[in-house]
Amino acid sequence: xxxxxxxxxxxxxxxxxxxxxxxxxxxxxxxxxxxxxxxxxxxxxxxxxxxxxxxxxxxxxxxxxxxxxxxxxxxxxxxxxxxxxxxxxxxxxxxxxxxxxxxxxxxxxxxxxxxxxxxxxxxxxxxxxxxxxxxxxxxxxxxxxxxx
Numbered sequence: 001x002x003x004x005x006x007x008x009x010x011x012x013x014x015x016x017x018x019x020x021x022x023x024x025x026x027x028x029x030x031x032x033x034x035x036x037x038x039x040x041x042x043x044x045x046x047x048x049x050x051x052x053x054x055x056x057x058x059x060x061x062x063x064x065x066x067x068x069x070x071x072x073x074x075x076x077x078x079x080x081x082x083x084x085x086x087x088x089x090x091x092x093x094x095x096x097x098x099x100x101x102x103x104x105x106x107x108x109x110x111x112x113x114x115x116x117x118x119x120x121x122x123x124x125x126x127x128x129x130x131x132x133x134x135x136x137x138x139x140x141x142x143x144x145x146x147x148x
Contacts, residue, residue, distance in 0.1 A: 007045075008043060008047070008049060008109070008111045008127075008129070009043065009049060009109055009131075010043060010044045011043055011044030013041055013042050013043075033053075033055050034055040034056055034057045035054075035055050035057045035058050035069075036052065036053075036054055036055065036058055036069060036072075036073065037052065037053045037055065038050050038051070038052045038053075038073065038076075039051050040080060042084070043111070046084070047081065047084070047111055047112060047113060048077060048080045048081045048084050048111070048112045049109055049110065049111045049112075050073070050077055050109060050110045051107065051108075051109055052073055052108050052109065052110060052128075053105065053106070053107055053108065054069055054070075054102065054104055054105070054106070054108075055104065055105070056104055058104065059104055061101075063103060063104055064101045064102065064103065064104065065101075065102035065103070065104060067096070067098060070096070070098070070102060070128060070135075070136050071094070071096050071138070073110060073128065074096060074110060074126045074127075074128060074136060074137075074138040075091055075094055075126075075138070075140065077110040077111070077112040077126040078091075078112050078124040078125065078126045078138065078140045078142065079091065079142065080112060081112025081113060081114055081124060081126070082112075082114060082122050082124055082142050083148065084112070085114045085117075085122070086147060086148055087117070087122060087142075087144050087145075087146070087147060087148065088144075088145045088146050088148055089122055089142035089143060089144050089145055090142060090143050090145060091140055091141075091142055091143075092121065092140075092141045092142060092143045093140060093141040094138065094139075094140045094141075095138065095139050095140070096136060096137070096138045097136060097137045097138070098135075098136050099133075099134055099135055099136060099137070100133060100134075100135045100136075101135075102128070102135050102136070106130065107130070108128055108129065108130050108135065109128075109129055109130065110126055110127065110128050110129075111126060111127050111129075112124060112125070112126045113125045113126070117144070119144075120143065120144055121141055121142065121143060121144065122141070122142040122144060123139070123140070123141055123142075124139070124140045124141075124142055125137065125138060125139045125140070126138045126140075
């Protein structure tokens with residue numbers, strides 16, 4: 001698993017977030033060190049990777065990130081990965097598996113994947129991880145709004 005994690009973060013290049021995501025969105029519209037700080041990159045395999053840090057206002061239980069904050073970041077990562085694959089798409093279905101509690105202030109990463117698609121839908125996934133472990137995984141079905 002650690003080898004796979006190293007591959008995910010290899011060759012990160014900061015990207016400009018697509019125009020559609022620049023307006024004040026819940027997750028990436030305004031970086032806030034007390035809520036969610038996030039920056040998006042492309043890795044050497046052209047997948048979208050983010051560096052993310054959850055601040056004190058993203059807490060659920062004391063010292064632990066709220067599941068809704070984690071879900072929002074994983075959802076946005078999948079949406080930007082859909083865009084990275086040439087589609088503007090909206091979440092239709094979303095499922096999350098929380099594997100380990102996420103500590104407030106930890107420097108983490110997400111990665112997005114488009115698994116497959118047809119004329120109307122994309123199946124996507126994303127992972128929240130650090131250099132040693134996976135904290136959460138997600139799967140989503142996205143409705144294609146338009147090809148870009």
